[in-house]
Amino acid sequence: MTAATTGTASRAAAGSGGTRPGGPHRTNWIPTIILLVGAVYCVLPVVWIVIASTKTNSELFSSAPFAPSFHGGFFSNLRALFAYDHGIFTRWAVNSVIYAVGGATLSTIVCGCAGYALGKYRFYGSVWLFRVIVAAVLLPQIMLAIPQFLLLAKLGMTNNYAAVILPQLVSPFAIYLCKVYAESSVSDQVLEAARVDGASEWRSFLSIGARLMTPALVTVFLLQFIGIWNNFLLPFVMLNRDNLFPLTEGLYGLLIITGGQAAQYTIVIVGVLVSIVPLAAVFLLLQRYWRVDLVSGGVKA
């Protein structure tokens, strides 16, 4: 659309000594090539892992890196992965889902409520509280993992699901995002109208506020889901029983065990593939629902 409306303008520019030749339908090669190089760089390791997972162990070290194999290596690798240690890989996958879905859901509720309260109400201490929470964005959550472990260990609360989920529920950034979004999208007039109609504060929050905030809540959910799914350090310090591990921990453990013996690489490779595919699928499916402009919009405020 832009190309059509500015076609004449670009021709005028070219006529007055501009460097770009051609009309509106000509491909602009330089950005296209730069983008393609970037795409290849980002996709290459993933393509390699897909191909490598089709190889048997001896083929992995002998055949050409980007030539797939069709000798049934893929299925025997898969079988070996799911049979490993009485199927603990499945357990890790289930754990990852529990941590990420449970954590992201609770976190969205906690941060959404807090953001709404800070965005739509002024009360004693609210401004001050918001400042403290925003300042906590500077505090790297991950660096707190070790003090969190020390404290929880003192209280005997490590080595369970809660030890991994609870510390990740409050995200200063998510609260900030929800507050800014509530301020701009939940209009006071609508809330006032609900009040005049006799709705309680609770009711107008649940049926108006929460509904209007849906785009922000979906974004927070996805950010938190990916954050928790990818977190390594927190489960790494909190858990020492491998039946509680999420996928990331499990795969790391597999690599350590197999680190010395190249004979086990194929299990790790196919494990990496299996752990990427579901998340990449969810991600590609949901990518039009989540609003990155909310993330970048925060800086304009």
Added chain:
Amino acid sequence: MKVRRRRHTLLPQALLLPAVALFLLFTVAPGGYAIYLSFMKQKAGGGLFGTDNPTTVFAGLENYRAAFGDAEFWHSIGRMLLVAVVGVPATIILSTTFALCLDAKRARLVGFSRLAIFLPYAVPGVVATLLWGFMYLPATSPIGGNTVNYFGSHMVFFSVANVAVWGVLGFNMVVIYTSLRGLPRELFQAAELDGASELQIALRVKLPMLAPTLTLVTVFSLIGALQLFNEPTTLKPVTNAISSTWVPLMRVYTDAFVDNDIYRGAAASFLLIVLTVAATVAANTVLRLVARRSER
């Protein structure tokens, strides 16, 4: 409409309660506990090895002195900074370039490239490192691991930074691209009518207007770099080039869990938090000054 504009309600306090409670419990309390621990030490008890009933006593600044006086602690900070010096500018420059290319007129394959470059964000950091580990290992490397020593004493910094850049590039690109799309188009058309080339528009008109977003992205990348842990920890089993104290967080982990000296670990992690906050504030201030100057 002045009739009871604000009814008395405890709803906001109730809504904030879970967040505040969790914040106190999992951010403030552990932080405070770490500070407390950093000033303590273990005093040997009775028995043959001094392990019976050990007591915790006040140590003053002993743990901090130990951390400051330890060359390996500074080396670990140095390695972290080296990775940051490679990784942060690479992330910013590449993601800005890709965002500008996505926004360029008549560029092709835009949808495909955007998705492809965004894809690594869906790959967990540890898994990304495993992937690149195989790319680096001579035995399996499809990118010439036999001729290039990816774990060489200088190369290893690039190898680690590469994994980190690969993982965050797409996210930053989309953030920058989104804010680019939000800029007023008329300005670019006006510049075009004035005879500015596509490249000139990108560099002289679009780039300065991205300053606030680039500030945010830089600060986030910097915080990410200071928290470097996953990549070197995951690469450690496959190479001798990475020690168990390679970067500060690995050092803290080793202190606290391998050497069982949680007091030194606490002192080091508190120092790191102070350094991170200082670096973030400094970066923010510098970038804001730069942005203000470029506006004039």
